[in-house]
Amino acid sequence: MATEAHGEGGGLAFHPMDQFIIKPLFGGDTVSWYTPTNATLWMAITVLVIAGILIVGTSRRAVVPSxxxxxxxxxxxxxxKMVEDVAGKDGLRYFPYIMTIFMFIVTANFLGLIPMAFTSTSHIGVTAVLAIAVFVSVTVIGFVKNGAGFLNLFWIKAAPLPLRPILAIIEVISYFVRPVSHSIRLAGNMMAGHAVIKVFAAFAALLAISPFAVLAITAMYALELLVAFIQAYVFTILTCVYLKDALHPSH
Amino acid sequence: MATETTAGHGIEGVQGSQLASEMAGSCVNADGGAVGLPQLCGDWMGNQIFWLIVTLVVTYFILARIALPRIASVLSERQGTVTNDLAAAEDLRARSVEAEEAYNQALADARTEAQAIIAQNKAEMQGELNEAIKRADTEIAAKTAESEKAIAEIRASALENVQQVARETAAEIVAAFGGTADEAKVSSVVNSRVKG
Structure with a gap:
């Protein structure tokens, strides 16, 4: 959540979206594709935190864990367990990829809740890349593993024959909508919560309702902690479900 | 409140500074505030996508090369340790059961042995007792026989004494009546009287 750098000279200043602005780290105005920005900084912190948890934390390799x-x-x-339960034993080959996605999202979500922090996963550009990567790789895996048999995913044998073409159209549409819902769900949840907190924070400037505003911010923050984990969980489990469809396309 | 916000922040800012928005792209107004949703600003997409890919690749290598194998080995090692400890515990339990059985066996053996010793001792003591009783019986019998003999002697001597006394008394009585006692006659009479 970015700071309110510029006041409006009295009155209430609502800038709930300013926290999502991308800024170059080392001055300058232009943001080209290689410029180190606040997004870069917080993604780097995300990597460091993941490494801290998973590498430094386990460096003692203790049988009785700290x-x-x-x-x-x-x-x-x-x-x-999630990969094994949802996608099956043969899904475990893709466990490192899914673990990467989960660790990135959950860490970025929680880091975004630190005051003044930038939330990488609140940007549709980020979540869309994640979702499209999942969509493309799952589709490729589906065709490589099953060949044309992957198309059985859309041809529902359990349904009566006249209904099947209609269902196939619906299935195909829903298949291609997957990356959209997959990415917008995560970015939307992250963005909405942070923006609402920001709006309440602006209300805190009014003396009369500032206790309520502070209370509301606290409550929203608690909810956001929950959402931060749940959205990472949802994104990951949906990835597992899509992977299951690719590995075992017959329902 | 709402009018204040729009007036102060959105539209005025965009219209106010064409220069600044040209410099910063179309995503930020003159005050540095966001125009619309920053998420939808195309100028920033490439930057985020590039750094996201870098981040994901780095994260993937950290996880796949270092973190995940390490955690997997720690978990399997723990699994092994737990299995070994459980096996050792099972082994120790079997041994304790064995030891208890041996103890019970030893106890039972000791008990039967004690029983045997008691029975033997009892039999020995019974034998000794019987012998002692027998010996005492024979001694008593011997003593009794001796005593009976002594009693018989005493009785015989007493009888004789009585005859003697009777004879003498008879002789004296006869003498007191002025007769003369025939010794043979007196003794035959006394003998017949005493016997009868």
Missing amino acids: RSQSVAEMAYGFIH
């Missing part, structure tokens, strides 16, 4: 090692093992076990 607290930090327990966190790393819990994250590992959580995603490993």
Whole structure:
């Protein structure tokens, strides 16, 4: 959440969207594709935090784990079990990719809740890349593993024959809508929560309602902590579900 | 409130500074505030996508090369340790059961042995007792026989004494009546009287 750098000279200043602005880190106005920006900074911090949890935390390799090692093992076990339960044993080949996605999203979500922080996952550009990567790789895996049999995913044998073409059209549409819903769900949730907190923060400038505003910010923050985890979980489990469809296309 | 916001922030800012918005692209107004949704600003997409890909690749290599194998080995090592410890515990339990059985066996053996020893001792003591009783019986019998003999002797001597006394008394009585006692006659009479 970016600071309110510019006042409007009295009155209430609502800039709930300013926290999502991309700024070059080292001055300058232009943002080209290679410019180090606040997005770069917070993605780098995300990588460092992931490395801290998963590498530094487990560096002692203790049989009886310390607290930090327990966190790393819990994250590992959580995603490993999810992949195995949802996508099946043969889905475990893709476990490192899914773990990468989960760790990036969950860490970025939580880092975004630090005051003044920038939330990488609140940008549709970021979540769209993640979702399209999942969509493309799942589709490729589906065709490589099953060949044309992958198309059985759209031809529902359980349905009566006259209904099948209609269902096939619906299935195809829903298949191509997947990356859209997949990405907008995450970015939208992140953006909405942060913007609402920002609006309440602006209300806190009014003396009469500032206790309510502070209370509301606290409540929203608690909710956002929940949302930060749940959205990462949802994104990951949907990835597993799509992977399951690719590996076992017959329903 | 709402009018204030729009007036102060959105439209006026965009119209106010064409120069600044040209410099910063179309995503930021003159005050540095966001125009619309910053998420939808095309100018910033490339930058984020590039750095996201860098981030994901770096994260993937950190996870796949270092973190995940390490955690997997720690988990499997723990699994192994737990399995070993469980096996060792099972082994120790079996041994304790064995030891208990051996103990019970030893206890039972000791008990039967004690029983045997008691029975033997009892039999020995019974034998000794019987012998002692027998010996005592024979001794008593011997003593009794001796005593009976002594009693018989005493009785015989007493009888004789009585005859003697009777004879003498008879002789004296006869003498007191002025007769003369025939010794043979007196003794035969006394003998017949005493016997009868």
